[in-house]
Amino acid sequence: MTDAPTGPPRAIALSLRGLTKRFGATLAVDRVDLDIPTHSFYGVVGPNGAGKTTTLSMATGLLQPDAGHALIHGVDMWRDPAAAKAMVGVLPDGLHSFDRLTGGELISYAGLMRGLPRETVRERRDDLLAALDLDAAGSTLVTDYSAGMTKKIGLACALVHAPRVLVLDEPFEAVDPVSAGAIRRILQEFVASGGTVVMSSHVMALVERLCDHVAVVGHGRILAAGTLDEVRGGEDLEARFVGLVGDIEDQRDLTWLRQS
C-alpha cells in the first residue's frame, strides 16, 4: 500500500535544532526542535514560564543559546546574524525602546538601522502609522503611549524593512478590539503575500482563528506541534492544551475570600 500523495514538502522559514537555555538552576528551554513552514501562520502556546519568550528570543538573535541552532530560511542566526536578522521582524515581549522618541521617529530609526533609504523610510513610516491608526500619535513620545499603542508601534518597527518572517511575542496583548482587527488584517495579508508569522499567545480562541499551525510548549519542551487540526486531534485547542500541560494541581479553595 502506498501513502496518498501529499504534494511537495514546504520550505522551512524557521528551523530550531536542539535549542537550549539555562538560567541558573532553571532549564528554561530544553533541546527544542521545531520546523516552521514558509507561508504559515504559526501559533506558539504554553503556560506561564513554559519557555516561549526564551525560545523566540534565541530564534531571533536577542538571546544567545547555550546550545543548538536557529536557522532563518537556512541562514544560521548565530553564525551569520546580519544576513539572518535582515530576514526577520521581531516584536519582543515588553518592548524596551527609546521611549524619548516619538512613535514616528522610532519607526524611522528602525528603518534607517535596517539600511533603508530615507525616502523609503518616510513613506513606510506614514503608511504604517495610518494602517495601525497611530497617525495622531506619530508625534507623541513613546513614553506617553498606552500599552496597546506601544505594542502597535513595536509591530510597525518590526514591519518597516518588509521582512520574510515575523516573530511576535503576544502581539494582541493589551490591544483594543478595533486595533486588533487592524493588526489581524495586516498579518493575514502578510501571510497571503508569502510571508511567515510566528506568534506566541495565551488566547486559544485567537490562535484557532488565525493560525494554521501550532506548537504547545511546556517545561521548556515541545509537547505537540503540527497543523492546527493535527494538534487539536478532534478537540478544541483549549481542551487539548489543558490535556497536554496538565490542569493546575493544587485546586485549593480560597475560603477566606467568601463574603458569606
Ligand SMILES: Nc1ncnc2c1ncn2[C@@H]1O[C@H](COP(=O)(O)OP(=O)(O)OP(=O)(O)O)[C@@H](O)[C@H]1O
Ligand atoms: N532573564 C532570566 N533570568 C532568570 N530566569 C529567567 C529569565 N528569563 C526567563 N527565565 C525563566 O525561564 C523560564 C521560562 O521563561 P519564559 O519567559 O521563556 O516563559 P514564557 O513561556 O514566555 O512565559 P509567559 O507566558 O509567562 O510569558 C521561567 O522559569 C522564567 O522564570
